Amino acid sequence: MIHPEIIEVSEFGNDQMGYLHVGSYKNGLPFEIKRVFWTFDTPNHISRGRHAHHETEMVLFCISGIIKVKTICADGQEFLFTLQGKSNKGLYIPKMVWHEMWYDSPETIQLVVTSTYYEESDYIRSFQEFKSLSEGGKSS
Numbered sequence: 001m002i003h004p005e006i007i008e009v010s011e012f013g014n015d016q017m018g019y020l021h022v023g024s025y026k027n028g029l030p031f032e033i034k035r036v037f038w039t040f041d042t043p044n045h046i047s048r049g050r051h052a053h054h055e056t057e058m059v060l061f062c063i064s065g066i067i068k069v070k071t072i073c074a075d076g077q078e079f080l081f082t083l084q085g086k087s088n089k090g091l092y093i094p095k096m097v098w099h100e101m102w103y104d105s106p107e108t109i110q111l112v113v114t115s116t117y118y119e120e121s122d123y124i125r126s127f128q129e130f131k132s133l134s135e136g137g138k139s140s
Contacts, residue, residue, distance in 0.1 A: 001073060001074060001075050002094040003073055003077065003079065003094070003097075004069075004071045004073070004079055004081065004091060004092060004093050004094065004097055004099075005091075005092050006081065006089050006090070006091055006092075007028055007029070007030070007059065007089070007090055007091075007092045008028055008088055008089050008090075009021050009022060009023030009027070009028035009029065009088050009089075009090065010022045010023070010027060010028060010088070011088040019086075021088045023059070023090070023113070029059060029113065030057065030059075030092060031057050031115035032115070033113045033114070033115075034114055034115060034116050034117050035113070035114040035116065035117055035118060036111070036112070036113050036114075037111075037112050037114075038063070038109060038110060038111045038112065039109070039110045039112075040106075040107075040108070040109045040110075041106050042103050042106060042108065043106055044102070044103055044104060044105055044106065044108075046102075046103075047100050047101065047102050048100070048101045048102075048103075048110075049069075049099045049100045049101045050098075050100050050125070050127075051098070051099070051123050051124055051125045052095075052096055052097055052098045052099070052123075052124040052130045053095050053096070053116075053122050053123060053124065054095060054096070054121075054122050054124065055095050055115075055116055055122050056095060056114050056115055056116045056122050057092070057093065057094055057095055057114065057115040057116075058092075058093045058112055058113065058114045058115070059090040059091065059092050059093070059112070059113050060083060060090055060091045060093065060101070060110060060111075060112050061083070061087075061089075061090040061091075061110070061111040061112070061113075062083035062084055062085045062087065062108065062109070062110055062111075063085055063109040063110065063111050064085040064086070064107060064108060064109040065084075065085050065103060065104050065105055065107055065108025065109065066082060066083070066084050066085070066103070066104040066108065067082070067083045067101050067102070067103055067104075067108060067110055068080070068081070068082055068101065068102045068104075069081045069082075069083065069091055069099060069100070069101050070099070070100050070101075071093060071097050071098065071099045072097070072098040072099075072130075073096070073097050073098075074096045074097070074133070074134035075134070076134070083110075085108070085109070096130075096133070096134070098124075098127060098130050
């Protein structure tokens with residue numbers, strides 16, 4: 001089983017000119033990007049995510065602020081991660097990993113790249129269904 005992990009993308013620049021972070025397949029990202037989205041203006045008492053995917057893999061980047069991420073893998077292992085803005089580090093979330101995020105402020109911005117196009121049927125939105133699929137050792 002593949003577990004969530006922090007990955008790094010290339011960083012270029014300096015304090016005088018600024019910085020550029022670059023990620024692509026085989027250059028820090030474990031898949032070809034099919035979709036990109038970002039979240040912002042989220043109140044800090046709200047949790048985002050609260051789902052898993054049958055097939056989609058993702059990398060979460062914190063562009064600004066701080067994001068705390070809790071993951072639960074199909075094998076039952078739990079991991080906690082903290083992502084900080086202005087970093088070339090992202091959190092790789094494999095398929096069949098439940099994830100939930102909390103932002104430290106409404107100014108926090110999260111950028112997500114995924115391995116698949118949006119397909120509602122790929123989402124597992126019930127934790128009970130996720131547990132059932134995990135215990136059965138399958139993901140449709």
